Amino acid sequence: MELESIPGIGSKTADALAAVDDPETIIETGDVLALSRVRGISEGRAALIARGAIRRRHDDPGGFLATDRAKSLYGDALSLLQERAVTRYGKKRLETFYPSGVQSRIDEAQAIVETAMEREPSDAVRDALQGVEPLADPTGLRIRDRCLATGDGERYAEAKRRYPEISVETAEDARSIDELARSYSTVIVLDEQFAGLDWSGDVTVEPAALDQPELVAPERLLAFFAVNRSRLEAAAAVHRITGMEPACDLETLADVLSRVHDDGTIVGDEELTRLNVAVDDLDAAVGTATTVADNHLRDAIKKQDVTIQGQDFLSLVEQGARVDSLLARELSDEYDAAIEKARYELVTALQLDEGEAEFVEQIFGGEPTFPVTYREDAVSRFRTELTAERDRRANKLKATLAAELATLQEPVEELVRAALEIDVEQAIATFARDYDCVLPTVTATGGFTIEAGRSPLLDVEFTNVEPVDYSVSGVTLLSGVNSGGKTSTLDLVGLVVIFAHMGMPVPAARAEIQRFSELHYYAKSQGTLDAGAFESTLRDFGSLVDGADGRLVLVDELESITEPGASAKIIAGILEALTETDTTAVFVSHLAGEIQDAAAVSIAVDGIRAKGLVDGELQVDRSPKKDHLARSTPELIVEKLAGEAKDSRFYESLLEKF
Structure with missing residues (x-):
């Protein structure tokens, strides 16, 4: 199909359409929703293109409205329909109904309208439709911790086109892939010849990855559902109210939406929540644990009976005197107890598991001091470990949820499409009822x-x-x-x-x-x-x-x-x-x-x-x-005067002129 032969499609629009899957089908079916999702095509332009496609399908030459007054009257007719639609899409979709002199197009439109007229308009549906809009693609998404790698030029270009949010790198041999693994947390290799090799980092060889967004960019799917949450919930509400069969299970949809935060991150997983808190609160928790240990030692020193009074001893150590030998000799048990309290406080505050608790041993594992000190290098290593553990957990959850979302993406498109078409149908039904209409x-x-x-x-x-x-x-x-x-x-x-x-x-x-x-x-x-x-x-x-x-x-x-x-x-x-x-x-x-x-x-x-x-x-x-040749108003007035006047000869003579 020559795309530019369709009214409303210029060279730039043709290029944008060529970049989507099966543009011919979208155009031939006059799919306003799909057209409006194409880059650079507004809903108004989508309606124009759809109308051109309908004309082409029915071999409709157009030109039914041959004068300015005829066109103006069509505008009035369209407005009567559009003002009864709720969504912007519905108003634009109604523009694809145009007066045609071709019988097949009239029959096609009447079939749609006949179904619409069976619908009972509902205020509840109108309210739910307020939140329904065509689904939007997320913008500004950038994934920096992984890359796609290939040595094939065409595959490289296709990867760049299909995954603009991910870096695509050239990889000619195993060595270059190993180098990429040192720069990225995950490398997804698209070339089958590298399968079976051992890699030093997280390297996956997946030749079919370009067709698996849930594997390559699960964040894209999560962001898509997060951005469209309110639209999907509104579309689901329309289906529930109307009793129309949905394209997907609405309970399943509600469940997956509840697991995606508005920013596209995973919610509802207790372990991931614990790890997020641990990473975010590590420094504060270490400081609190240190304070707990200090307080314990402070109380112990005040009560300790040594050669000098406890209060004097406390003053000395707070002034910086070396106390490691004194602590080791006089308060070793109390110091050990203070350290245990610090470790317990940190483990409890961050809800650490047994493996993570081993890092706590290293954090509070130095020489006895007062105030108690901790090893910053051990805290840094622990933060790195917690972050890696959190990211592994998050990536696993994202991949799992994205696999579920991938199966829902097409059904939710249809869910929203059906809800928007209900708006069109309800507008037609409302118009028909408001003006006591019949199908001619x-x-x-x-x-x-x-x-x-x-x-x-x-x-x-x-x-x-x-x-x-x-x-x-x-x-x-x-x-x-x-x-x-x-x-x-x-x-x-x-x-x-x-x-x-x-x-x-x-x-x-x-x-x-x-x-x-x-x-x-x-x-x-x-x-x-x-x-x-x-x-x-x-x-x-x-x-x-x-x-x-x-x-x-x-x-x-x-x-x-x-x-x-x-x-x-x-x-x-x-x-x-x-x-x-x-x-x-x-x-x-x-x-x-x-x-x-x-x-x-x-x-x-x-x-x-x-x-x-x-x-x-x-x-x-x-x-x-x-x-019947109707009489004029002057004739009626003269006739009235002739009937009322006492002397009607003048008026009767005037009547004879008519």
């Missing part, structure tokens, strides 16, 4: 039929929106009084058609929509156009008429572009041309009668009927009536 029937021909459609874009409470029934096949004029709802009806038609071609439910009791190739929606012009703009508009309609088969054309009061007399003739000409094509069109116009008169062919006219004026308020039936 998409047909090959027939225009559109909407029953009890209600627009969610009107600036009123949705429950107060009057339902509209409207059906059009072919070319039709839509007439009606001012503020009677012609534009909102056109918006409703455009919105329902867009949702249907997205594969989404529509805000109606029933809808049957022809699969259109393009939607051309022309909004009402703001004032009469100058000559240049008028010419440009006519060129647009000239292009529209040329090859218009399968299109839906919605036009709102095109007569405003120029003088009414000329407008009626121009619109009539456009409608004549459209009737010769397989086009469905609705033109809203106040000049419906004039356009009919100017047209050389029969043009259907529907009308939004005015019921009359009540207390100055216009009362209308919002559902257009077929083959």
Whole structure:
């Protein structure tokens, strides 16, 4: 696959995709989550690439939204869905649902939506989704105590790419490996020819190590789960609440997460905790043990009956007099007892085992002194031994836990993916319930039929929106009084058609929509156009008429572009041309009668009927009536005045003009 042939993929993005496993599958399936994990690809760009991949898979030429107004209406439709998603991913994932004129894509999207509409939206799920995000890779990880070694150039480059957190060294022979073993605690050799040799240090020959991150870099797996702890816990909560089958055992996941600290270190192992404390507290514990010994000797000296008074003797020794011979002669038993107390204090404080206690013998094993002294070289050796013991324990635990985590890495990816897709499904289900939606029937021909459609874009409470029934096949004029709802009806038609071609439910009791190739929606012009703009508009309609088969054309009061007399003739000409094509069109116009008169062919006219004026308020039936030229607001007002006036001859004469 030529990656750069996909919309949204440039050369840099193509290079980043080429570095991941199986980029073709990720792109072909439109996997937004996997795409967003690729270096340099944001969730927004991932949605764009996924949308391009979907179009490619369905051989979709695109371009369904053929005008600015059509694109704007799609933006409104998408916003209605996105504002019901909780996660940023969910909002971007919804962007992959776009209006398409290809039946296979509509069917694919409808299958997803049909499943989503079966879901019951839940506040508890929404709350749990607040913490769900795509999994993140840990950053800044650096492992300095081990290296990978190889004499093969290609394997060297691959190791550098796959394990940037570890040093990769060149090793041509056994001697160079031995030299590396003196610089690193652990050397992992990737070349099989070195297997079976004896090494002076911790050297492992593992040709398959590049495929075993749990062996090479267990810290990476620990850091991955530590960084993503809250996301995984939130995804697990979503599965528990919804009852959806998880990709991994949630109790096992909770257990391994409890054994990883936020910084990626191991927690919960008593022996490792003891060793960590011992290393950290060694100096303080030695100082405390020394004080215990000093206090014991101090008390013993005060009580000792020697040639000089005990208090005088104490003063002398505290002034630095040599006392080793005096201690040996007069207080040898007490000194030995003091040393034993110091050793016991150190062993107890650090919870040392029998083997470690032997080092304590060396720490307090010098000549008798007061105050008691300890051997700093013995403390240093003991610290080195404790540190090595701690690191061995930690590395063993990390390797063991990393082996468990390696089996969970793909399942937790799927766990989070499923939770994020629940957000998408719940957003669709919430939208469908909020606006009483149904899944429309998409047909090959027939225009559109909407029953009890209600627009969610009107600036009123949705429950107060009057339902509209409207059906059009072919070319039709839509007439009606001012503020009677012609534009909102056109918006409703455009919105329902867009949702249907997205594969989404529509805000109606029933809808049957022809699969259109393009939607051309022309909004009402703001004032009469100058000559240049008028010419440009006519060129647009000239292009529209040329090859218009399968299109839906919605036009709102095109007569405003120029003088009414000329407008009626121009619109009539456009409608004549459209009737010769397989086009469905609705033109809203106040000049419906004039356009009919100017047209050389029969043009259907529907009308939004005015019921009359009540207390100055216009009362209308919002559902257009077929083959009905609606009366204007001025006509209604004149009629009202004619009925109210004592002498109605003037008003009746005006009525005759209509």
